[in-house]
Amino acid sequence: MTPRPYRVVSRRDDLIDTVTLELAPVGDACPAPMAGQFNMLWAFGVGEAPISVAGFDDGVLIHTIRRVGAVTAALCASVDGDQIGLRGPFGTGWDLPRATGGDVLVVAGGLGLAPVRPIITDLLANRADFGRAVLLVGARTPDALLYRDELEGWRGRLDLDVEVTVDAASPAWRGDVGVVTRLIERAPVDPANTTAFVCGPEVMMRFAAQAVLDRGVPATHVVLSLERNMHCAIGHCGHCQLGPMFVCKDGPVVGWTDVEALLRIRER
Ligand SMILES: Cc1cc2nc3c(=O)[nH]c(=O)nc-3n(C[C@H](O)[C@H](O)[C@H](O)COP(=O)(O)OP(=O)(O)OC[C@H]3O[C@@H](n4cnc5c(N)ncnc54)[C@H](O)[C@@H]3O)c2cc1C
Numbered sequence: 001m002t003p004r005p006y007r008v009v010s011r012r013d014d015l016i017d018t019v020t021l022e023l024a025p026v027g028d029a030c031p032a033p034m035a036g037q038f039n040m041l042w043a044f045g046v047g048e049a050p051i052s053v054a055g056f057d058d059g060v061l062i063h064t065i066r067r068v069g070a071v072t073a074a075l076c077a078s079v080d081g082d083q084i085g086l087r088g089p090f091g092t093g094w095d096l097p098r099a100t101g102g103d104v105l106v107v108a109g110g111l112g113l114a115p116v117r118p119i120i121t122d123l124l125a126n127r128a129d130f131g132r133a134v135l136l137v138g139a140r141t142p143d144a145l146l147y148r149d150e151l152e153g154w155r156g157r158l159d160l161d162v163e164v165t166v167d168a169a170s171p172a173w174r175g176d177v178g179v180v181t182r183l184i185e186r187a188p189v190d191p192a193n194t195t196a197f198v199c200g201p202e203v204m205m206r207f208a209a210q211a212v213l214d215r216g217v218p219a220t221h222v223v224l225s226l227e228r229n230m231h232c233a234i235g236h237c238g239h240c241q242l243g244p245m246f247v248c249k250d251g252p253v254v255g256w257t258d259v260e261a262l263l264r265i266r267e268r
């Protein structure tokens with residue numbers, strides 16, 4: 001439960017309200033995370049927030065943080081050399097190897113691109129293990145598109161299909177316009193042999209999961225990542241309870257078949 005000190009070794013302003021921090025341990029490091037897990041990041045004197053692992057490279061953790069309240073504002077205000085407390089990693093991972101031998105369809109909405117970024121980097125590092133690979137990204141506007149340079153790089157590859165759409169275009173936008181679920185209809189995958197990884201706002205995930213199922217992807221091959229208010233992150237306090245599950249421990253990555261009924265109840 002005690003946060004370990006990490007130092008900000010790099011800070012990048014991604015969007016007007018979103019910052020990516022690279023964090024290196026000051027002393028003992030936390031265990032290496034799996035793709036899909038999250039850490040509790042502590043802004044000293046302010047508080048703690050769960051933040052997904054957006055990358056892990058040579059001991060350095062990458063976290064992308066949107067400023068919505070006191071804790072995330074303090075984290076986003078960090079500069080190189082500042083210290084942050086960190087405990088984790090917590091929760092379940094994406095388990096990309098479950099898709100070995102088949103096609104991979106990754107669907108991300110908004111900040112949901114951060115938690116799925118490690119899927120893409122792991123997939124590209126082990127590209128021969130998978131069939132076709134497709135990344136579909138949706139953002140509200142072109143200005144709200146995360147990791148633009150990286151997306152350009154991925155788009156240039158012959159072994160990864162990347163499609164990007166925005167809800168509302170700017171005059172300079174030459175890409176797709178519309179919700180990300182529309183891209184699912186034409187994603188070049190073999191549905192029966194596909195695993196879909198979905199992350200974004202909950203309403204987007206419900207529609208995206210349905211569109212993936214409508215394409216014929218088996219329900220057992222659809223996984224998504226949930227967000228709930230969290231406090232302890234270790235299954236003790238009950239803050240993150242969703243039906244019978246504690247999202248901090250049984251999630252955040254869950255199978256569609258495990259949460260379908262719970263998410264539909266919330267929809268009414
Ligand atoms: C497993 C998990 C992974 C997460 N990963 C990330 C991540 O990678 N990057 C990231 O920026 N955030 C992530 N979040 C969300 C992040 O934890 C919250 O935004 C943060 O706890 C808000 O704390 P705060 O003190 O800044 O704001 P608060 O004071 O708690 O909230 C301020 C306002 O923002 C609203 N708010 C709270 N959370 C969100 C949200 N997620 N989206 C929109 N509005 C919100 C509140 O309702 C309130 O109105 C994750 C959450 C979970 C559970």
Ligand code: FES
Nearest residue numbers: 231233237238248
């Ligand atoms: S955050 Fe305490 S039980 Fe999940």
